[in-house]
Amino acid sequence: MNYTKQIQDIAAKLFAEGKIDVFVGYRMNGFDDNQVPVLITDPQDVSKLVFTDKSVFNLVNYLKSDHTRRKRVGLVVKGCDSRSLNLMLTESQVKRQNLYIIGIACEGVVDDAGQKMQNCTECVVPDAVVFDELLGGTLSGSLTLTGSKPYQVNADVTALAAMPLTERAAYFEEVFENCIRCNACRHSCPLCYCAKCCIDQETATLYNGANTTSSAFHALMTWSLHLAGRCVDCRNCEKACPSHLPLHLLHKQNESVIYENFQEHLAGVIPEDRGAFYKYSLKDPDDFIM
Amino acid sequence: MNFSTFVTDKAGLHKFYEDIMASHETFAPVEKFGKFDFKKVTSLSECDPESPIAKTLSIKPLFFPRSAKVMKYVATSSGTDVSETDEDHLAGNRVILGVKHCDARSLQVLDKVYNWDYIDTDYQKRRENTVIVSTRCDKAETHCFCTSLDYDVENLDALDVVVVNGTEGKIYIKARTEKGETFISGMNIDNRLSKNEWRKADDKTAGEIKTQYESFAGSFRLKMDYKEVNEKLSKIFDTPEFENVSGNCISCNTCAFVCPTCHCFKISDEKVKDTGVRYKSYDSCNNGYFTLMAGGHNPRPVKYRRWRQRAMHKFVYYKERFGVNLCVGCGKCTISCPVNISIFEVVNQVSAASMQE
């Protein structure tokens, strides 16, 4: 997967036509094969842009930044990124007319070790679902919603769910104990766009900023429930976590419950489709309620 | 003052470590989820004193806890009682193993801020009752640039006891401070190990250690002229370059939390009915409401200003105030950064841009 040339051409064209003020893409970090997101405002810098299977970070995050606010933005999105963008559009966080979206029919990105990321091996929507231009793929121009792969519950979630309750409790206690409350997970999430997070409110009775296991539990649970039915599994949070916590477990658990019980809902796949908690069906399961 | 140096080998070193664990409260890097954090250990099998810098969190939390309980209070009908809490790690002698020299160095840097004017007695106590056994790296990692900052390669490792890997499986154990010297002699290691395994350094040792240092200093990818950068940065507060370089920062605060020298904190209360606890926990200047005042005035309302504050505090302000550089060049922020921003690159880019103006 290498769309460097095409993206450079498109970006140069957009700048030449005056369609965008800033282009958000990736560049090489200059010494190894890792990449750094880059916000290009000068058309001369377009040659810096690259796109390979090391283009991991979800760039939709930059739509919440000071640097793109009220500007016309060109943006590269992979399958999962485009789903989060779709949600941001649906939730009125960005205006569609201000964006020029280059969608990628993604073949999966790799981690530091060169292994395909877990979320990519399980991905059911690899193609961008919202775009002005789609690169790669055979069906360019039309949507390939669920691809050919059936939805699978995350392997780690299945493994944990099979564990006895006490072991699972002990495992998660370790997870929350190792959280250092830096909130990087939240800041790196494209869908956590609130100006002030509820977890940061200075209301001592509800939340506090202390770094204890209980406050980490509170913060991460609240966070994951706010993203339930909206998380697109881009794993920005996991990349950002300095303690390498398996944060995807919480999200994938919610995702699987939602997929299985609420009419196969997948966040952000269908345009104008809001999160799973913003709608309901009369057929929703009722058997767990007395 | 001359401190003693000992020569040993891998087995001798491990015995030395195990002796320490048997007799002291010991902290060492323990792996959890692929990342090492300093935790209490009792045997060598639990930990890895040679953990790579890239995967190890700093030792800062052992001196400046991630969350310290400041006080507790109980409100009763007869009045409010405020009590100090007994903080951990204040009593007893602690030893920290497997500290990288940049981490050890960071404590010397932090000493300055904690000991000016109001003295942080808890920090001081923790410093006093802790012996640091640091390890000299053999080779620089990708993002290291400690040799580029304002100390020479001989004096990078300033604290207590230093373990240096020599050639032919030799390992040198150097005392660097008086505390380290008394610590080693207090361990009585010679009684338990044979002459072959543990002996005093001879004339050649100093030369061998020097060679190791030189090969270490030669392995750096990143090098900068610190004096020049410092001088330039101090003059370019208003450069628009800061806005450019901060563009791809997502203000996630990770850098501050993993940084061994970042020392900003917040004070927060946790209240339940009539009782409550006050915590002092980490905070970051990259946080949008770090300086936001009630009423809405914010001196650093936009990202590039906060970024500038962080870079300038690291490379200019602290030096101006306390005489040392706040950055120790460990590269932890760069490694942890989700978007791979390198502070080294940024600082150089900004100062280079100022040259062109």
Added chain:
Amino acid sequence: MEKLLVPTICKVDKVIQETPDIRTYRLKFREEGLMEKFTFLPGQFVEFSLLGSGECTFCIASSATRKGYFDCSIKKAGVVTADIQNSIEEGDEVGIRGPFGNWFPLDDIKGKNLLFVGGGIGLAPLRSLIQYCIDNRSDYKDFTILYGARTSADLCYKDEIKEWQDNKSLKIMLTIDKPEDTWKDNVGVVPKILEEVVKPVIENTKVITCGPPIMIKYTIQSLIKLGFADKDIITTLEMKMQCGLGKCGRCNIGSTYVCKDGPVFTNEQLKMLPDEF
């Protein structure tokens, strides 16, 4: 340092409603004998904590020359200040740490004419110095106070202002931003009145000013236009602070810690700082 962060309990002796959103809390230490040991100078601040809600920085609004108590004037602005106003009544207990920071240069202003320019809640730190100067009146020459607020209802310390108006040894001028029916004094923003009505003597005069950031900015501009030297203009800065001990890093402006090196600065010092306050 945790010990330095533990507050001492104070009792609220009196609550005075100054304006609709400003209240003055008169505090005394609960423990006997502590009040005598609590020495402070005008311009210093304390960390005021409502236990269970949080901690805020307030300047001491009274002078140590008035013995037996100290005042904090609090305007409802954020979460904690709102909590304070909603929940603290006379007889309640609050936590106090301090005093912190530097103070007005009392030696420098001795034997000089003094001009106080205050706006809104900004009179609070000035009040501390004004009380101090009134109690040592013989040390100072002319004594002028210019105080402005948005409306007449927003003027703080109305009782005390009346006292000052009756005091023949000082001159006080009040102003409000917009005309009101019953208002007979000046109308207009502080810098305008300063230039047009007060017309201060420049020689041998020290100006002490405090108010909202925007007011300070324009006041300093007009003072300089009137011909005051930078070193004669003294102001107090406001920054977010949490520890007050020069550790938590919130109040940094360049390498200056406002909580230790400030909050009182002369304009000369302010010019040396990066523009980030």
Added chain:
Amino acid sequence: MEAEVKDQLVSIEKPGLIAPPNWEPVIMGILCNWCSYAGSDLTGTSRIQYPPNIRIIRVPCSSRVDPWFLIKSLQTTADGVLVSGCHPGDCHYISGNYYARRRFLVTKKLLNFVGFHENRIQFSWVSAAEGPKFAKVVAKVTDDIKKLGPLHLYKKENFEKK
């Protein structure tokens, strides 16, 4: 004999921790104003006995229940939570409880996933006319939670049970 069994009651999530003798669970009951709260009122006025372990909080609608109400209760005093609202279709606000139902399922499963026993978080639909049902529900929930032992997970400062 019975006392002995009680003495050995352990926390189901943390088998190392034994409940104190004569331990009684605390259950947070979050009831919707229009149906369940009225239902509980009816239980009282009809003089039907139900266990006193429940502490009731009234909310306007079951969809007012933010998942962190449950999290917070479990982190503080409560050993279990019961949320109750109108029957599907009977919501005073037409569709509130349908939205709530989705959230409840996900929250329950997530809390169970991170180590809470599923019986600690329970839901019920109780209408204003179902006084006896309310008593039955509370009895069942109390009974369930009594079997699970005290909750020891992620308790906040001051709530850590010794």
